Structure formats: C-alpha cells, structure tokens
Amino acid sequence: MQLINHVCFSPDGSKIASASFDKCCKLWDGFTGAFLCSLRAHVGPVYQLAWSADSRMLVSSSRDATLKLWEAATGSMKLDLPGHEDEVFAVDWAPSGGRVASGGKDTQTRIWRQ
Secondary structure, X not given: XXXXXXXXXXXXXXXXXXXXXXXXXXXXXXXXXXXXXXXXXXOOOEEEEEEOOOOOEEEEEEOOOEEEEEEOOOOEEEXXXXXXXXXXXXXXXXXXXXXXXXXXXXXXXXXXXX
16 A cells, blocks of 8 residues: 545546545545545556536546546546657546646646546
C-alpha cells in the first residue's frame, strides 16, 4: 500500500474513489466506508480522479501518460485514453457529461469526447 493522493465522492454520494501511488484506484461505499473494489489498469501512479455527473463513470489520470474510463457499477475499464506525451496531473468531467478535460506535464490540455 502506498500514499493516497486524491479522493472524491461521486455526485450522488453513494461512492468514494481514491487514487494512489500503488497504480490503482479504489472504490468505497460512500455511506459506510466499506471497501468495494480495486480498479487496475494503470502502469504508473494514479494522480487524480473525476466522476461523471450521473455517478456512473469515473475517469483517472496517471504518470503513465493515460486516462482510464471506468464503469463504477462493475469496476471494469471502459476506455483507455492515450494521447498525452507525459504524466497526466489533472482531469475533470464536464457537468453535461459528454466531455473530459485533462492536463499534464507535456503542457497540453486535451478534451476527450464520448
């Protein structure tokens, strides 16, 4: 287990997501705090997370220069989003739900559309 550097509640409050230097995200029950599952696909530390407005999807950013899109209900990865040339430090989901923005060490800001 390594340091946790970001946590965020889903918009509906039912889940908490955590990002860690152990290369995975974890989901927790937002009411009881009980551990639900680990989301594993990154090959580098995970820096930041953002929830979709409907709380059904989660996006993660990592040192591995990718974003991963996760289905919260199943814990499965829906999309791998390569495109940055270096670490991705920041990510956010548009309130409308159709776009994700990311920024990284490569000095790029990217917009990803579903």
